[in-house]
Amino acid sequence: xxxxxxxxxxxxxxxxxxxxxxxxxxxxxxxxxxxxxxxxxxxxxxxxxxxxxxxxxxxxxxxxxxxxxxxxxxxxxxxxxxxxxxxxxxxxxxxxxxxxxxxxxxxxxxxxxxxxxxxxxxxxxxxxxxxxxxxxxxxxxxxxxxxxxxxxxxxxxxxxxxxxxxxxxxxxxxxxxxxxxxxxxxxxxxxxxxxxxxxxxxxxxxxxxxxxxxxxxxxxxxxxxxxxxxxxxxxxxxxxxxxxxxxxxxxxxxxxxxxxxxxxxxxxxxxxxxxxxxxxxxxxxxxxxxxxxxxxxxxxxxxxxxxxxxxxxxxxxxxxxxxxxxxxxxxxxxxxxxxxxxxxxxxxxxxxxxxxxxxxxxxxxxxxxxxxxxxxxxxxxxxxxxxxxxxxxxxxxxxxxxxxxxxxxxxxxxxxxxxxxxxxxxxxxxxxx
Amino acid sequence: xxxxxxxxxxxxxxxxxxxxxxxxxxxxxxxxxxxxxxxxxxxxxxxxxxxxxxxxxxxxxxxxxxxxxxxxxxxxxxxxxxxxxxxxxxxxxxxxxxxxxxxxxxxxxxxxxxxxxxxxxxxxxxxxxxxxxxxxxxxxxxxxxxxxxxxxxxxxxxxxxxxxxxxxxxxxxxxxxxxxxxxxxxxxxxxxxxxxxxxxxxxxxxxxxxxxxxxxxxxxxxxxxxxxxxxxxxxxxxxxxxxxxxxxxxxxxxxxxxxxxxxxxxxxxxxxxxxxxxxxxxxxxxxxxxxxxxxxxxxxxxxxxxxxxxxxxxxxxxxxxxxxxxxxxxxxxxxxxxxxxxxxxxxxxxxxxxxxxxxxxxxxxxxxxxxxxxxxxxxxxxxxxxxxxxxxxxxxxxxxxxxxxxxxxxxxxxxxxxxx
Numbered sequence: 001x002x003x004x005x006x007x008x009x010x011x012x013x014x015x016x017x018x019x020x021x022x023x024x025x026x027x028x029x030x031x032x033x034x035x036x037x038x039x040x041x042x043x044x045x046x047x048x049x050x051x052x053x054x055x056x057x058x059x060x061x062x063x064x065x066x067x068x069x070x071x072x073x074x075x076x077x078x079x080x081x082x083x084x085x086x087x088x089x090x091x092x093x094x095x096x097x098x099x100x101x102x103x104x105x106x107x108x109x110x111x112x113x114x115x116x117x118x119x120x121x122x123x124x125x126x127x128x129x130x131x132x133x134x135x136x137x138x139x140x141x142x143x144x145x146x147x148x149x150x151x152x153x154x155x156x157x158x159x160x161x162x163x164x165x166x167x168x169x170x171x172x173x174x175x176x177x178x179x180x181x182x183x184x185x186x187x188x189x190x191x192x193x194x195x196x197x198x199x200x201x202x203x204x205x206x207x208x209x210x211x212x213x214x215x216x217x218x219x220x221x222x223x224x225x226x227x228x229x230x231x232x233x234x235x236x237x238x239x240x241x242x243x244x245x246x247x248x249x250x251x252x253x254x255x256x257x258x259x260x261x262x263x264x265x266x267x268x269x270x271x272x273x274x275x276x277x278x279x280x281x282x283x284x285x286x287x288x289x290x291x292x293x294x295x296x297x298x299x300x301x302x303x304x305x306x307x308x309x310x311x312x313x314x315x316x317x318x319x320x321x322x323x324x325x326x327x328x329x330x331x332x333x334x335x336x337x338x339x340x341x342x343x344x345x346x347x348x349x350x351x352x353x354x355x356x357x358x359x360x361x362x363x364x365x366x367x368x369x370x371x372x373x374x375x376x377x378x379x380x381x382x383x384x385x386x387x388x389x390x391x392x393x394x395x396x397x398x399x400x401x402x403x404x405x406x407x408x409x410x411x412x413x414x415x416x417x418x419x420x421x422x423x424x425x426x427x428x429x430x431x432x433x
Numbered sequence: 434x435x436x437x438x439x440x441x442x443x444x445x446x447x448x449x450x451x452x453x454x455x456x457x458x459x460x461x462x463x464x465x466x467x468x469x470x471x472x473x474x475x476x477x478x479x480x481x482x483x484x485x486x487x488x489x490x491x492x493x494x495x496x497x498x499x500x501x502x503x504x505x506x507x508x509x510x511x512x513x514x515x516x517x518x519x520x521x522x523x524x525x526x527x528x529x530x531x532x533x534x535x536x537x538x539x540x541x542x543x544x545x546x547x548x549x550x551x552x553x554x555x556x557x558x559x560x561x562x563x564x565x566x567x568x569x570x571x572x573x574x575x576x577x578x579x580x581x582x583x584x585x586x587x588x589x590x591x592x593x594x595x596x597x598x599x600x601x602x603x604x605x606x607x608x609x610x611x612x613x614x615x616x617x618x619x620x621x622x623x624x625x626x627x628x629x630x631x632x633x634x635x636x637x638x639x640x641x642x643x644x645x646x647x648x649x650x651x652x653x654x655x656x657x658x659x660x661x662x663x664x665x666x667x668x669x670x671x672x673x674x675x676x677x678x679x680x681x682x683x684x685x686x687x688x689x690x691x692x693x694x695x696x697x698x699x700x701x702x703x704x705x706x707x708x709x710x711x712x713x714x715x716x717x718x719x720x721x722x723x724x725x726x727x728x729x730x731x732x733x734x735x736x737x738x739x740x741x742x743x744x745x746x747x748x749x750x751x752x753x754x755x756x757x758x759x760x761x762x763x764x765x766x767x768x769x770x771x772x773x774x775x776x777x778x779x780x781x782x783x784x785x786x787x788x789x790x791x792x793x794x795x796x797x798x799x800x801x802x803x804x805x806x807x808x809x810x811x812x813x814x815x816x817x818x819x820x821x822x823x824x825x826x827x828x829x830x831x832x833x834x835x836x837x838x839x840x841x842x843x844x845x846x847x848x849x850x851x852x853x
């Protein structure tokens with residue numbers, strides 16, 4: 001086991017790769033009652049075109065298949081994994097993102113039984129035509145629920161603008177039409193391709209003894225057979241590096257009281273995985289704080305003018321194959337909101353150049369936030385992403401933040417904030433008829 | 434540890450090495466009055482964005498960033514017949530940072546500045562800040578209705594408490610009250626809060642209790658006129674079902690149900706009611722989840738929750754509008770099943786374990802200690818963790834059935850989808 005001490009934070013991480021390829025990371029937290037474990041496969045909603053395990057040709061699968069598979073993993077021939085977790089007092093859940101599917105539980109008791117339940121249910125697929133059909137009703141309602149959520153529609157509207165030829169634009173759950181096509185065979189094909197231990201990670205944080213837990217995991221895994229791992233071939237469409245495929249503006253009507261708008265910026269350059277990605281994310285977050293954070297001049301000016309209010313927010317989404325910024329809010333004047341944000345982005349240098357003092361303060365703030373996240377098992381676990389950030393944890397972030405200079409921030413801004421990468425999407429209140 | 438700083442002013446300090454941050458909460462509590470709710474919400478917004486020392490958000494944000502990104506927020510909430518206005522700040526513990534800054538002392542000073550040195554000129558809140566926050570509060574109340582789950586829950590609340598306006602409206606106020614407010618009267622009302630509201634100060638973390646106590650004592654709190662508020666509001670049982678329907682252009686319909694359930698926090702039926710709720714609709718093992726969602730595939734969510742400070746239970750489900758009658762029937766059947774004892778002992782054991790897991794997990798959140806201290810101060814029904822666990826374990830099938838017998842469906846709000 002690789003042991004990494006974070007002396008400043010009085011934390012230690014333990015990491016190892018099992019014989020079957022599974023990467024296990026543990027972070028014990030003294031004084032905590034609960035243990036939180038996340039079992040993740042590097043397989044998400046964008047991976048809808050791939051060569052199925054044992055096959056030789058690319059196949060296009062229905063949108064929403066990764067999420068559908070996530071739902072169906074819980075159901076077995078004679079029981080439901082939720083019931084088993086229930087028997088051991090754990091709270092279990094799962095989620096699918098663009099690039100990952102994660103299964104998790106949290107429990108204050110019966111750690112070994114719950115851990116074995118997690119490993120066993122994810123490593124034992126059971127799909128039949130009947131159970132697949134039944135799930136379509138439930139997921140159909142989930143899709144309908146998100147359809148009525150203006151924030152969700154706004155976010156996916158923007159992604160559709162930035163990635164018009166990319167599966168990123170499709171709702172993670174798919175559509176009622178796409179999931180109607182999913183079969184048990186499709187689920188098995190996806191499962192066999194992406195759920196090999198080599199493509200998975202297990203992260204456990206909280207009340208735990210690393211040696212003991214690793215022992216349990218080894219014993220459990222030794223009982224199971226896995227075929228040799230075949231490298232996964234997935235296909236994602238190329239997106240234009242000059243941004244010419246970006247849709248600059250779209251608008252829809254919804255039954256809302258106030259208009260909502262989002263300005264997006266597509267990251268046109270690929271980001272190197274590992275520590276560089278961790279540093280890039282920190283750098284972009286500092287840049288955003290300097291430009292539109294509540295410590296910035298822009299923020300106060302726009303707030304006092306009533307262009308933005310407390311609903312204003314921004315986000316940076318960074319994954320292996322894509323990255324983009326969003327700035328969103330509710331407003332009575334969406335055009336004015338968008339224009340103000342775009343002006344702030346295009347004139348970034350006036351908010352960044354010479355701001356050494358502000359940079360020092362923002363870095364302090366970001367390092368403090370790491371201390372905040374250290375209190376939360378969920379934050380520590382969800383921050384971990386082996387495929388994107390390598391073997392780093394939350395506690396590697398402060399050193400990364402501290403190392404960033406104003407020149408680094410300027411370099412990021414010059415490269416990221418280009419006019420051709422900017423887009424707008426608005427939701428206008430439907431006229432009541 | 435608890436110290437009374439004046440009549441109706443409590444300081445509770447919880448020392449713990451578990452967390453890497455220190456948290457300070459100041460809670461102002463008063464009997465809920467229909468006409469004061471919106472005022473209190475607006476004051477929260479004013480305090481959160483300005484003060485004499487930090488006149489605008491940027492100055493305020495700089496002060497927080499300088500304390501290593503201290504998290505500061507203000508909010509309002511309702512508990513039974515009481516309304517709370519709360520300010521909270523959390524700072525990293527200095528020992529995990531390369532700094533000599535006394536962050537906890539700075540955070541206490543910051544909160545005291547916010548509370549006792551608001552941005553005021555000539556006996557009124559700063560006019561420009563007041564005007565801006567009136568606009569923002571109106572906008573944020575209006576857009577709550579865009580969250581249809583929240584909207585449906587609020588409409589149910591209106592129906593469920595039709596006899597009591599202070600219970601009907603949201604704890605964050607209503608827009609029609611905003612027009613009547615002005616910066617002078619609101620400041621006078623704030624002075625009343627400072628002089629008359631019950632105050633709870635809660636400090637959680639690895640802190641020096643003596644130092645914290647000295648810093649709060651120095652404020653010089655004065656006695657409050659009363660030091661005990663009524664903790665419970667008794668919902669009036671209608672005895673029969675009344676449903677309100679509304680139509681909007683939505684993909685998914687919402688069915689929200691309100692029940693009378695006269696069980697109150699830590700009274701004789703309380704622990705059995707917690708187990709009953711978990712069994713009925715409070716968990717993924719529950720009857721509602723299993724039957725409405727898993728068996729009939731009629732919903733993505735279908736769950737129940739208790740309000741043991743008002744004596745009600747609520748059910749919420751997101752469904753296809755055409756299945757309204759079927760869903761209503763299945764929900765009713767689940768209640769009948771529990772009344773009749775149609776559930777296994779295994780399931781009871783499992784939902785108890787789930788409740789215990791939630792309880793023990795909550796001890797890993799710094800906020801839990803403040804929430805519990807506030808409830809204890811309101812109800813004076815404190816129990817140890819051990820007693821809580823014993824009480825849950827001791828709940829019997831008969832007690833669960835007895836709670837189910839106390840449940841009466843009163844109100845429904847059905848937000849139907851389709852073309853408006």
